[in-house]
Amino acid sequence: xxxxxxxxxxxxxxxxxxxxxxxxxxxxxxxxxxxxxxxxxxxxxxxxxxxxxxxxxxxxxxxxxxxxxxxxxxxxxxxxxxxxxxxxxxxxxxxxxxxxxxxxxxxxxxxxxxxxxxxxxxxxxx
Numbered sequence: 056x057x058x059x060x061x062x063x064x065x066x067x068x069x070x071x072x073x074x075x076x077x078x079x080x081x082x083x084x085x086x087x088x089x090x091x092x093x094x095x096x097x098x099x100x101x102x103x104x105x106x107x108x109x110x111x112x113x114x115x116x117x118x119x120x121x122x123x124x125x126x127x128x129x130x131x132x133x134x135x136x137x138x139x140x141x142x143x144x145x146x147x148x149x150x151x152x153x154x155x156x157x158x159x160x161x162x163x164x165x166x167x168x169x170x171x172x173x174x175x176x177x178x179x180x181x
Contacts (some may be wrong), residue, residue, distance in 0.1 A: 057170060059083040059151055060114035064175030067117070071141050077134040077151035077172060084108075084127070084153055087169075089134040090162050093147035093177075101124075102163035104136065105156075114159050141179045163169060 063075040077089065078089040092104040104115045113125050124137040134151060156167035 058136075059170050059172035060152060061150055061172045061175040064149060065179045066178045067141055067178065068181050069142055069179055071093075073138045073141065073177060075136040075138065075149055075151075075175060075177075079132045079153065082170075083129075084132050084134065085129050085157070087153040087158055088162055089125075089127060090152050090154075090156075090165065090168060091123075091134075091136045091149065092152065092165060093145075093149045095147040096146075100165065102165065103149075105135065105159065105162040114163065116163065125127075133157075138177065143179050143181075146177060148174040148176050148178050 058080040059077050063073055067073055077107040086108050088107055091103045092136050094100045103119050106125045106127055110127045122140045129175035130166045150172045152168035153170045156162035162169050
C-alpha cells in the first residue's frame with residue numbers, strides 16, 4: 056500500500072502554532088517534490104507550499120508566506136509544515152501530496168502529484 060498520512064492537526068487559539076507531519080508508507084520520498092494544500096468547507100483547494108526533492112527549493116503562497124515553513128527529512132521519509140501566527144481563516148483540512156510536477160505553478164495547483172494523503176484538520180478558534 057502506497058500512502059501519505061498527515062498528522063499534527065488540532066484545535067489552537069489565534070496566534071498559536073502547530074507542526075504538521077506527512078509520513079510516507081510503501082515508497083520513498085527521496086525523488087518526489089512535496090506540496091501542502093488545504094481546503095475549507097465550501098471553498099476550493101488551496102496550494103500553500105511546495106518543496107523540491109532535495110529540500111533545496113521552497114515556495115509559498117502569499118497567504119501563508121512568513122507564517123508557514125515547509126521542510127523535509129528524507130531519512131525519516133517525512134515532510135513537515137510549521138504553522139505559526141495562526142488565524143481563524145486558516146481553519147481547514149490540511150493535506151500533503153507527492154509527485155514530480157514540471158513547474159512550481161503546476162505543483163501549487165496539485166498537477167503532477169501522484170500520491171495524496173487523507174488530511175488532518177486544523178481548527179483555529181478562541
